[in-house]
Amino acid sequence: MGDKANAQPGAAGRAPAADRPSAVRNVVLVGHSGSGKTTLVEALALTAGAVNRAGRVEDGGTISDYDEIEHRQQRSVQLSLVPLEWGGYKINLLDTPGYADFVGELRAGLRAxxxxxxxxxxxQEADAVPGATRMVWEECAAVGMPRAIVVTHLDTARTDYTRLTExxxxxxxxxxxxxxxxxxxxxxxxxxPDGHAPATGLVGLLTRKIYDYSTGERKENPPDEAQRPLLEEARNRLIEGIIAESEDETLMDRYLGGEDIDLKTLIDDLEKAVARGTxxxxxxxxxxxDGGRQGLGTVELLELITGGFPTPLEREAPAVTTPSGAPRPALSCDPDGPxxxxxxxxxxxxxxGRISLVRVFSGTLRPDETVHVSGHGLTDRGHEDHDVDERVGALTSPFGKQQRLQGECIAGDLACVAKLGRAETGDTLSAKDDPLLMEPWSMPDPLLPLAIQAHSKADEDRLSQGLARLVAEDPTMRLEQNPDTHQVVLWCLGEAHRDVVLERLRTRYGVQVDTVPYKVSLRETFGAPSGGRGRHVKQSGGHGQYAICEIDVxxxxxxxxxxxxxKxxxxxxxxxxxxxxxxxxxxxxxxxxxxxxxxVDVRVTLRDGKAxxxxxxxxxxxTAGALALREAAAEAPIHLLEPVAEVQVMVPDEYVGPVMSDLSGRRGRVVGTEQAGPGRTVVRAEVPEIEIxxxxxxxxxxxxxxxSFDRAYARHEAMPPQLAGKIREQADSGV
Structure with missing residues (x-):
């Protein structure tokens, strides 16, 4: 891995192609916002020859030209694909947003x-690796996904690489x-002058060579004598770590016995352990x-990706069924398969128009063929179940804002498909004569409500179409037409997600909306028995109106x-x-x-009346019945009922106390806690929805x-009198 890669870079100006699954590497970049993922992708693209030294593709633009919203907000808000060629391999780099509100894009990248x-x-501070990054690591570990770590921003003053690796x-x-x-x-x-010594190269612990990047081009040199003691200490620990994961059970004994394990054996065992995810x-x-073509460490990283990361052949595909739910045999990554x-x-x-980024798990996708599109299981988020046949448009490979034509997409590879009018994120494409449905990946539940209304009559006419397109693009957003409050509510993952949704509505679909306070579904009920008399008598010439009724409530x-x-x-x-x-x-x-x-929750008894x-x-x-009920209400205490949610909050153990205290401050009742794995606890509580x-x-x-948390409706119960009084005052004032 240290010596084998003076590989030839891919040529700029054409779409990288793969003719077999073993030549494909699909890699998702994960990290918090500001960690340098996009900059790293650009550095890898430069080293691979996909962009020029100014960071631009051959026919203009940059690989980070994706979305105007990203440029305005100065952060990534969506998954982006950058395909590269290196040493005869096609590398699909999937750059994900680092901000927690766009975890749906991250989950899509993990799936692909x-x-x-x-x-x-x-x-960053050496001890401050963000908790959200650690959570994604655990998520990858749970499914056995191979992982590596790359440290960026080595040119920042006061960095401590050794401490950070520890x-x-x-x-x-x-x-x-x-x-x-x-x-x-x-x-x-x-x-x-500032006392900062910049990183100019790397020392390979296995090869004992210095890879000098100070000129912008990678050069190999032997280490200085002063560097050898530190190198050997770290090298010995690395070798022991590799041997501990080796399938050769005799290797550790040979090493401890003083045998000098050859470099090829170490590199082969390292690559196998990386691919296994151990x-x-x-x-x-x-x-x-300074205009250099190769950024520090980029060649080594491309070597690891092509030599150590697994091929699509080594990944178990998601389960498939027929659209009706009948099980089907497991898929294999075969270009000639279904x-x-x-x-x-x-x-x-x-x-x-609509562009769909697809991962082919089996078979070969070709332009202009008709495929079956199946989508199931997200009706609660505005995605109707559907089974339709559609004609595939052109296949392309994205590069910034460009779309480069791609002849076909084999099993294990990714491509963009144009003009699939019904296909939505999470849908399955399969042969029209053998329709299949893939098991969906886990989607985060949107729990931040955003109530909106059209700004004008023209916006009202375009709103439903704009919302339908938004929902098709973003399965982490849920659209609700609340029958109780008559509000249009977009459920989002957070404030940044909310802002992007509103901006896309405005700039992409030309719909201006106003946000309004979100209303929870309150109820009213009688606090004591009462009675009322409804009298509707009008005699004004001609046919009159006469009705009297008396009720008990x-x-x-x-x-x-x-x-x-x-009665x-x-x-x-x-x-x-x-x-x-x-x-x-x-x-x-x-x-x-x-x-x-x-x-709600009253018995109304009609006991008398006149006609x-x-x-x-x-x-x-x-009319008389309505009047009688209103009169009965005027003579009785009326309770306002608020919805109460069952809330389950999962947090690391160190946050259990603050979470329980916060829930109590929201008028919540903690009903229990339980362990949810090492170092994590689930707090269960009942909390009024108006407070969350x-x-x-x-x-x-x-x-x-x-x-993280989830919520489910439990029941309605009486609101405290003081709070109920404020609600009534707002109702009386028309707020």
Missing amino acids: ADAALFVVSAA VCGQLFGGDDPDAVLPLYLPVYGAEG FHPVLAAAHAH LVAEVVKTASDPYV EPLPAGSGIEFVD VVGGAVPRNFIPSVEKGVRAQAARGVSAGYPL HSVDSSDAAFQ GRYAVDLRSLSHGTG
């Missing part, structure tokens, strides 16, 4: 990749910190300076709804008008009797990005 490269910035071993190695070890150590140049090397990288591909991202281009247990009982005797209310009274009562109950929220042989009518008795509208944001701040 076969290995993960965790990017850690040397500019911390990575402690945080990512778990019970075996020697499974996370550096392959290279940085070599520093002369100190500048050893995680740490590398260092930096962008090229076609099964998955849409991992959907985007809209103002000129091309009593509260019922929670969940009983509205119960109507007829009229002697025909005081004619039988044909009793349904009219009930209709009026139920209509008034739906409108509310106190603060404008639906009335007129000429002037009584269905409408008159409906922003909990998705607040929990992230409280737990430093390491907490």
Whole structure:
């Protein structure tokens, strides 16, 4: 891995192609916002010859030209694919956003990749690897995804590479910190006026060679005598870590017996351990300076990707069924097998239309063929189940804003597909005569509500179409038309996600919306028995209106709804008008009797009334029933009922106390805690929904990005009188 890669870079100006799965490497870059993922991708592209020294592709633009929103916000907000060629391999680099609000894009990248490269910035405090990054590491470990770590920003003053690699071993190695070890150590140049010595090269611990990048081109030199003691100490630990993961059980005894293990054996065992996901090397990288073509560590990183990361042949594909749910045999990564591909991202281009980024797991996808598109399981987020046939448009390979034509896409590779009008993120593409459905990947639940309304009549006409396109692109967003509050609610993952959704509506789909306060679904109920008399009598010439009814109202247990009982005797209310009274009562109950929220959990008994042989009518008795209910409400205490949610919060153990205290401050009742694996606890509580509208944001701040929660409706219960009074005041004032 240290000597074998003076590989030839790929040529700029054409789409990289793969003719067999073993020549493909799919790598997702993971790291917190600001860790340098996109800069690293640009450095790798420069070293591979995909861009020129100015960082631009041959026919203009840069590989980071993806979305105007990203440029305005100065951060990545979506998954992007950068394909490279290196040494006869096609490398698909999947650059993911580092901000927690866009974890859906990260999950899509993990689905499309076969290995993960965790990017850690040397500019941060050595002990401050973000908790969210550690959570993704655990997620990858759970599915056995191979991982490596690359340290960036080595040119930052006061960096401590040695300390940072030790911390990575402690945080990512778990019970075996020697499974996370550096392959290279940085070599520093002369100190500048600020006392900072920049990294100018790397020393290969296995090869004992210095790789000098000070001129912008990688050169090999022997180490200085002064560097040998530090090199040998780190080298011995690395060799022991590699041998501990070797399948050759005699290797450790031979090494401890004094045998000098040959370099090829060590590199072969290292690559196998990396591909199995049992050893995680740490590398260092930096962008090229002063017009150099090769950034520090980029050649070594490309060597690791092509030599140590697994091929698509080594990855177990997700399970498949028929669209009706019947099981099917496991897929193999065979270009001649049945076609099964998955849409991992959907985007809209103002000129091309909808573009779908797909990963082909089996078979070969070709342009202009008809495929079956299956989408199931996300109806709660606005995605209707569908099974349709669609014609594939052109296949392209993305590079910044460009789309370069690609002849076909074999199993294990990725490509963009144009003009799939019905396909959405998470959908399966398969042969039209053998439709299949892939098991969906885990999607985070959006828990931050955003209530919107069209800014103008013109916006109202375009709103539904704009929202439909947004939902098709982003399965982490949920669209709700609330039947109780009559609000259009977009459920998002956080404030940054919310801002991007609003900006896309405005700039991409031309829809201007106003945000309005989110309303929870309150209810009203009687706090004590009461009675009322409804009198609707009008005589103004011609046909009059005459209806009188008397009712009793009593509260019922929670969940009983509205119960109507007829106890009229002697025909005081004619039988044909009793349904009219009930209709009026139920209509008034739906409108509310106190603060404008639906009335629930009462029994209304019609006990008496009067009618007129000429002037009584269905409408008159409906009005009388409504009046009677309002009068009964005026004579009784009316309770406002608020929805209460069952909340489960999972956090590292050190945050359990602050989380429980915070939930109590939200009028929550903690009902229990339980362990959820090493170092993590689930806190279960019941919390009024009105108190957790922003909990998705607040929990992230409280737990430093390491907490997650889910919620489910439990019941409605009485709101405290003081708070209920404020709600009524707002209703009376029209707020």
